[in-house]
Amino acid sequence: MDKIERRAQILARARDVFAKRGYHAAKIEDIVAAAKVARGTFYLYFEDKRGVFVELVDRFLARLHLAILRIDPRDPSRSVAAQIRENIVRVLTLFLQDRAMTKILLTDAPGLDADFDRKLRAVYEEVLNLLAGSFSEGQTLGIVAVGDTRVFAYLTVGAIKELLYQSVMLDFDEGSAERLTSEVFSFLCRGCLRIPDEG
Amino acid sequence: MDKIERRAQILARARDVFAKRGYHAAKIEDIVAAAKVARGTFYLYFEDKRGVFVELVDRFLARLHLAILRIDPRDPSRSVAAQIRENIVRVLTLFLQDRAMTKILLTDAPGLDADFDRKLRAVYEEVLNLLAGSFSEGQTLGIVAVGDTRVFAYLTVGAIKELLYQSVMLDFDEGSAERLTSEVFSFLCRGCLRIPDEG
């Protein structure tokens, strides 16, 4: 087994341990036991526990970034609706394919420490800005409701986050992505209540 | 200062420390320093760090429980819409009034340890069941969209959670509750997109 494989193996085992026990309860001892290497070997490949963790999250965030594409309202081949749906499917699929990382990202990553929190919030902020920006653009085109686009972004991201978290906790299979996308999309288009909005 | 006051004082200081540093980074040392008591005194009032933390969360969850009232579609004095809005305002206000607890509940409480997680999920489950049940009931009355009510519950709770988290992080003032409620309510009624839903 060469260095690259070994590194990948430790990373993968560490991911499983973090997902199962949570970051703080996960001991280096657990990781090296899962990876079937000695304590010292771990330190040949990684700085420390935080190091592996950060690398895991960074890699996942990079993949997430690739899954979110900017909407082009002028694309003649795909409607805005189709582009939005594709974004949602890609994101849901990514998360449903990697349950361990989903759990880690949603429950352990925030609150790790001040430094990491800052970085995480920056990434988050980027996503929110992209969304809020798209909503603003959409408002000028008349395809987004009037209202605070920033708040729309929070509500949208929050709704999807929670759905993902629950889906992973309840072991929804990966094929659910299509169905869930339809639910999310229609929720974004028309909400879920069918009563006159007095406000 | 009698025992009850002292206990309350330690609780309040502990809450601040947890909110500022996060559960794991918060040391007993920090708490007793903030409360201006000696290390030993802390242990006269609480089992250990986890003990104070659990008590803080339990108290807050109890208040949250009181803020959420079952919707009565047959109430002649208040429309369903009004009842829903009142629930949303009460919840937002509660959280905006106690920023420290909001931060603690949303970022530190999940992932504390297996036992606490179970309990937290149970409380959560209760809220989700109430919501999903209300949505189902609403479907038979024709005031809730057709679709998976469980998913509606996830999306709704997630949207509100995220909004709260961001509001607290960005230091929105307490008076924002009314405005935010309107945004949330209209989001639940009509979503935020104004494009034909092809699905």
Add this chain to the structure above:
DNA sequence: CGGCACACTGACACGCGTGTCAGTCGAGGC
């Protein structure tokens, strides 16, 4: 076959935070 390089090992020492407990302090009763 000797010698070298390199991945790997795991016992150990260290640091940090916790929880304890013998001791101090002060108010109230006699």
Add this chain to the structure above:
DNA sequence: GCCTCGACTGACACGCGTGTCAGTGTGCCG
């Protein structure tokens, strides 16, 4: 004035997890 009782104190010992490093094993080259 002395004793008691209970709240409070903080130095200390302990346990746990970490990171290290001297040592082992294996494969390769001359």
